[in-house]
Amino acid sequence: MSNPQFKKIVIFGTGLIGGSFALALRKANAVGEVVGFGRSETTLQQARQLGIIDRIGQEVAAEVGDADLVLLATPVGQMAELMARIAPHLGAHTLVTDGGSTKSDVVREVYAQLGSRVAQFVPAHPIAGAEKSGAGAALADLYQGRKVVLTPLPENSQDAVARVRRAWELCGAVVSELTPQQHDAVFAAVSHLPHLLSFALVHDLAQRDNRDLLLSFAASGFRDFTRIAASSPEMWRDICMANRDALMEELRRYADELYVLFRALEQHDAAKLEEVFSEARNVRGNWTGQ
Amino acid sequence: MSNPQFKKIVIFGTGLIGGSFALALRKANAVGEVVGFGRSETTLQQARQLGIIDRIGQEVAAEVGDADLVLLATPVGQMAELMARIAPHLGAHTLVTDGGSTKSDVVREVYAQLGSRVAQFVPAHPIAGAEKSGAGAALADLYQGRKVVLTPLPENSQDAVARVRRAWELCGAVVSELTPQQHDAVFAAVSHLPHLLSFALVHDLAQRDNRDLLLSFAASGFRDFTRIAASSPEMWRDICMANRDALMEELRRYADELYVLFRALEQHDAAKLEEVFSEARNVRGNWTGQ
Numbered sequence: 197m198s199n200p201q202f203k204k205i206v207i208f209g210t211g212l213i214g215g216s217f218a219l220a221l222r223k224a225n226a227v228g229e230v231v232g233f234g235r236s237e238t239t240l241q242q243a244r245q246l247g248i249i250d251r252i253g254q255e256v257a258a259e260v261g262d263a264d265l266v267l268l269a270t271p272v273g274q275m276a277e278l279m280a281r282i283a284p285h286l287g288a289h290t291l292v293t294d295g296g297s298t299k300s301d302v303v304r305e306v307y308a309q310l311g312s313r314v315a316q317f318v319p320a321h322p323i324a325g326a327e328k329s330g331a332g333a334a335l336a337d338l339y340q341g342r343k344v345v346l347t348p349l350p351e352n353s354q355d356a357v358a359r360v361r362r363a364w365e366l367c368g369a370v371v372s373e374l375t376p377q378q379h380d381a382v383f384a385a386v387s388h389l390p391h392l393l394s395f396a397l398v399h400d401l402a403q404r405d406n407r408d409l410l411l412s413f414a415a416s417g418f419r420d421f422t423r424i425a426a427s428s429p430e431m432w433r434d435i436c437m438a439n440r441d442a443l444m445e446e447l448r449r450y451a452d453e454l455y456v457l458f459r460a461l462e463q464h465d466a467a468k469l470e471e472v473f474s475e476a477r478n479v480r481g482n483w484t485g486q
Numbered sequence: 487m488s489n490p491q492f493k494k495i496v497i498f499g500t501g502l503i504g505g506s507f508a509l510a511l512r513k514a515n516a517v518g519e520v521v522g523f524g525r526s527e528t529t530l531q532q533a534r535q536l537g538i539i540d541r542i543g544q545e546v547a548a549e550v551g552d553a554d555l556v557l558l559a560t561p562v563g564q565m566a567e568l569m570a571r572i573a574p575h576l577g578a579h580t581l582v583t584d585g586g587s588t589k590s591d592v593v594r595e596v597y598a599q600l601g602s603r604v605a606q607f608v609p610a611h612p613i614a615g616a617e618k619s620g621a622g623a624a625l626a627d628l629y630q631g632r633k634v635v636l637t638p639l640p641e642n643s644q645d646a647v648a649r650v651r652r653a654w655e656l657c658g659a660v661v662s663e664l665t666p667q668q669h670d671a672v673f674a675a676v677s678h679l680p681h682l683l684s685f686a687l688v689h690d691l692a693q694r695d696n697r698d699l700l701l702s703f704a705a706s707g708f709r710d711f712t713r714i715a716a717s718s719p720e721m722w723r724d725i726c727m728a729n730r731d732a733l734m735e736e737l738r739r740y741a742d743e744l745y746v747l748f749r750a751l752e753q754h755d756a757a758k759l760e761e762v763f764s765e766a767r768n769v770r771g772n773w774t775g776q
Contacts (some may be wrong), residue, residue, distance in 0.1 A: 323705045343703065383669075383690060387702040390711040392747060393683060398766035400743045401675060407769070413633065413774050414676040415613045420710040421680040425770040429763035435754050440751045449749050450743065453690045457682060458737050461730045466723050471717035478690035479697070480715040485704050 202264040202363065203228040204251065208278050210234050210243035213322060214269030215334025217250045220367035223336040228235040231259050234270075239419035244319045244332040257285045265363055268294040273434050275302060277311035279317075292317045298432075299347045299376040306349070315351040318360035320344055321379060322369065329428070340368035347376040364393070389450060391432055392443065394425040431446040492554040493518040498541065498568050499531035500524050503509055503585040503612060505624025508538045510657035513626040521549050524560075533607065533621040533626065547575045555653055558584040563724050565592060569599035569607075582607045583650045586726040587673070587721075589637045589666040596639070605641040608635055608650035616634065616682030619718070630658035637666040674732035679740060682733065684715040 202221065207214040210232040221227040232249035233256065234240045240252045253259045260266055260282045260355050275294060286292070292313075296302045299319050306317045317409035323343040344364040346355045361371045374382065401410050436443055492511065497504040498545070500522040511517040522539035524530045525548065530542045543549045549554055550572045558565050563583060586592045589609050596607045613633040634654040635676075638647045651661045664672065691700050726733055750758035 227528040236680045321559065323703065343705070345703070350630055382700055382703050386700050386708050388706055390687060393687065393713060394604075396743045396747060397680060397683065398770045399762045400740055402765050402769040410672055410676050411633070411773055411775065412768070413613065413672050414773070415633070417680055417714045419678050419775060420713045421684060422770050422773075423710045424707045425763075425766045427763075427767065429760050429767050431759040432763050436751065436759055437754070437756050438755075444748060444751050447744060447751070450690055451744060451748075452613045452684065453686045454683075454741060456738060457686060458734060458741075461726065461734050461737070464727070464730075465709050466727050468720050469726055470723040473685045473715075473717075473722050476685040476715045477717065477719050479692040479701070480688045480712050483704070483712075485701065485709060 200224045200228045201366070203412055204231065204263045205229075205265045205267065206233065206263045207249065207267045207269060208258050209269035209271075210248055210272075210331050211269065212329050212331075212333045212336075212338070213324070213382060214267055215243055215248045215362060216336070217267055217269065218294070219334055219336035219341055221363065222247075226363075226366045230355065231263070233259075233273075239331050246331055246334070248331060250406045256281050258399050260285045260290060260313075261287045263287065263290050265360070266292040266463055268292065268296070270309070270481075271431065271434060272296040272298060272438055273303060275304040276309055283310050283313055290316060290443045291356055291360055291486060293320045293363070295320065295322050297321055297387075297435050299345075299379045301438040303347065303349065303376045314349065315353060316356060317349065318352055318357055319326060319347045319376065320360065320364060321347070321383075322364070337368060338381075339364070343368050344371045345379055346367040346371060347379050350375060353384050353468075365366070380442050381438050382430045384439055384446045385396040388435055388439055389446040391424050391427060391436035392412070393446070393450070394422050395432070398422050398425040435460045490518045490521075491516045491656070494521065494547050494553045495555045495557065496518075496521045496523065496553045497539065497557045497559060498523045498616070499561075499585075500529055500538055500560075500621050500624075501559065502619050502621075502623045502628070503535055503614070504557055505536070506614070506628035507557055507559065507619045507657060508627070509613075509624055509626035510629055512537075512654065514656040516653075516656045521710075523549075525564075529621050533624075536624070537622055540619060546571050548726065549579060550575045551577045553577065553580050554732040555650075555736070556580060556582045558582065558586070561721065561724060562586040562588060562592060566595040566599055569595055573600050573603055573726075576603050576606060580606060581646055581650055583610045583653070584634060585610065585612055585728075587611055587725050589669045591728040593637065593639065593666045593672055604639065605643060605645065607639065608642055608647055609637045609639070609666065610650065610654060611637070611673075612654070627658060628750055629654070632659055634659040634661045635669055636663045637669050638663060648689035670729050670732050674729055674736045678681075678725055678729055678733050679736040681714050681717060682710050682737070685722070686710050688715040 218230045230249045231251050231253045232243050235254045243249045302319050324338050364371050508520045510665050521543045523543045533539045591769045613630050614628050652663050
């Protein structure tokens with residue numbers, strides 16, 4: 197391949213997020229060599245067989261020095277350790293990005309672990325949740341038309357942000373920028389809270405003596421409302437803990453909202469219910485998201 | 487047509503529920519003549535043009551006396567008045583059923599309005615919600631494989647229940663029986679509460695100064711969780727008011743559930759979160775409903 201934009205990238209975690217990133221950059225003819233690291237030898241072998249990576253990395257120190265781009269695509273809980281491992285060996289021009297669903301906690305670790313290399317880390321959150329995971333689920337077009345949020349640091353140069361943005365855009369993503377705090381507040385409201393509420397409803401029903409009867413009459417409304425309650429408990433535990441302040445604030449607001457509806461029922465206030473439902477319907481009906 | 491099981495049926499409300507009932511019985515060659523009543527002349531004309539009904543009824547008194555079956559498929563709020571209108575004219579062998587989403591309130595009106603004809607009313611709830619409504623949305627196979635719950639009254643004869651059950655089965659439905667109170671408790675938990683929670687989330691977001699920013703980052707989890715928040719505000723106002731006691735009890739339980747999660751966040755209790763999420767995921771994953 198002649199003159200790819202990224203001669204060498206190193207991916208930590210070659211599952212859905214990392215694997216799809218590599219496949220997308222390959223499809224765009226934007227990458228020379230892809231080296232993969234990971235905890236699971238099986239996943240790494242699979243990633244190599246699927247053409248996601250060219251090589252399984254052996255020594256972090258030997259691989260990240262001449263890489264153009266490093267992607268951390270592991271669970272957020274493993275990133276601090278990885279940052280500490282790569283920090284001493286990053287090349288002067290090596291950029292790092294990540295695929296974590298929360299950003300304040302990742303940024304906290306960047307400052308704690310990367311030392312003089314902080315400016316080279318441009319945090320990212322690709323909004324491409326999927327029920328599947330693993331290298332076998334990776335898709336070259338996973339990010340096509342999907343949003344990726346960058347949360348640049350004050351230390352990042354404009355050029356560093358532009359190059360990381362370009363990598364995600366080459367994957368087909370629509371890239372925007374927020375501060376880490378904005379990011380976490382936004383996703384607490386539109387993603388983390390709904391997941392918590394959906395888990396809570398199913399858990400509530402699951403506790404009951406007549407749960408089989410209840411579930412036998414659940415229909416399409418229940419199906420859609422609770423689809424996200426089939427998400428990974430470990431991943432959502434970590435997301436909720438990582439973003440607990442923003443999520444607790446959302447829960448407080450939501451409890452207030454439910455109390456308004458409870459009071460309307462208690463007081464036979466049908467007009468209030470209709471007002472709330474109508475406003476929700478209008479906003480949901482006009483929403484043009486995915 | 488030779489010897490259909492129902493020589494004449496009369497349908498009040500020829501929209502999605504009533505229209506699909508008529509089309510399904512026609513497709514099963516189970517009905518002779520279908521007469522329609524309704525508030526909207528436009529809907530009735532459309533129902534006739536679509537072959538849902540044979541005739542638009544003019545006089546209730548003249549039509550329900552020789553009908554085998556009457557279906558009340560209007561909003562529940564209109565049923566009391568309809569019951570009062572049909573009661574004096576029902577034939578001795580005419581059975582009545584309905585398509586209301588709540589049952590205790592319908593049954594209360596049956597006792598209030600039908601006098602000596604109570605035994606002829608076999609309440610029903612077809613679980614076939616759809617976002618569309620009106621005669622144009624009616625489908626011969628709307629009830630195919632869907633659940634219909636009958637909530638028979640102590641006054642109903644076994645034969646009356648069997649004939650109403652047969653009508654719904656001819657529509658393709660899987661029919662089961664609950665008491666009206668069981669029905670309302672079950673649907674408060676698996677349908678009415680999720681609708682209320684979904685409306686509440688969207689309303690909560692809709693109140694905020696940054697709602698456009700929030701909604702721009704909402705993704706597939708939000709989409710599915712809030713699909714039911716695009717439901718009819720009037721219909722859901724009526725359902726919530728009709729089933730308010732059971733729904734208030736569900737809201738109380740759900741608020742307790744949310745408080746457990748709030749406390750887990752507050753106390754950094756990641757294990758508790760994972761326990762709740764895992765149990766929810768297992769139950770949701772094993773659910774084999776629609």
